[in-house]
Amino acid sequence: MNPDKLVLHHCLGSRSTRVLWLLNEIEADFEVVEHDFPRGLRDPEFRAVSPLGRVPVLVDGDQVLCESGAIIQYLCETRQRWDLMPQMGEALKPAWLQWLHFAETLATLPAALFQNEVSIPEAERSQAMLELDRRRLGKALNYLDEQLKGRSYLLGESFSAADIAVGYSVFFSTRFASLEDYPDLAEWYLRLSQRPAFRQSFPAEVPD
Ligand SMILES: N[C@@H](CCC(=O)N[C@@H](CS)C(=O)NCC(=O)O)C(=O)O
Structure with a gap:
């Protein structure tokens, strides 16, 4: 190496x-x-x-x-990629940080549902917990959908690394939720999925 x-x-x-x-x-x-x-x-x-x-x-x-x-x-x-991350002092920096960390708030929900699926025998799963996580996932996706109204990317018109962080969480979420209910989110995700770097990085079965 x-x-x-x-x-x-x-x-x-x-x-x-x-x-x-x-x-x-x-x-x-x-x-x-x-x-x-x-x-x-x-x-x-x-x-x-x-x-x-x-x-x-x-x-x-x-x-x-x-x-x-x-x-x-x-x-x-x-790598000084200020095109992908605003610098401290720039107006969009707090929003960028917020989205970077929101990515994990979102990802923990499909992660919990996934863990249930792979680690817990069906008879032992708590239906109440599953329902709670599904509802929390719907709430987080709804929030994201609202925030994306009228914008191409999370920070506005420019793609940034925050879109990468949250975009992955949405990819994970699609295992348990349909984006059909979230039109602005679906459009944003489609836009992301058309990027060559996205296609190079994800498993093949992502949407066209
Ligand atoms: N907060 C961490 C989470 C990392 C994480 O949990 N990764 C999962 C894969 S998505 C993992 O390696 N899980 C293995 C395990 O839990 O045993 C991050 O964002 O990097």
Whole structure:
């Protein structure tokens, strides 16, 4: 492995897709180490890099980062991609930060539903919890739909890395919710999915 190259530990369709998408957008020089989900994440060699056994992990020389939001901000700052992240003091910076972190507020909802599906035998699942998470997911998607009314991207007319962070969460959400009920959100997501870097980063079955 070339020590000068960025290394991304990735699982297909997981939150590491955010980082892969950003790396593809900025045409960075990077290598991907792909792991099978979830078994590959238990590998002792990977655990040495990521003690919690989660992806993404980005290795940049001596720096090892393992939160997708932090990695997005780190890459924008170190690569000075102010087109993708407003600088401190710019009017849109607070909104950018808010969306970057909202991405995880949203992603935890499909993540909870997914965990239920894969880790808990059907008879032991709490229908009340599932219903609560489904309702919370609908509420978060509705909020996003309202915020996107009259704008092309989260910050207005310019695409930014906040669209990447939240765009991935919407991709994950479509496993449990239809975007048909959220027209402005659906249009924005379609716009994102037409970007070449999106297509390079997601599994093949994303919408046309
Ligand atoms: N907040 C973290 C969440 C990372 C995370 O939970 N990743 C999932 C994949 S989407 C994972 O690696 N899960 C493995 C596990 O829970 O064992 C981030 O945004 O990077």
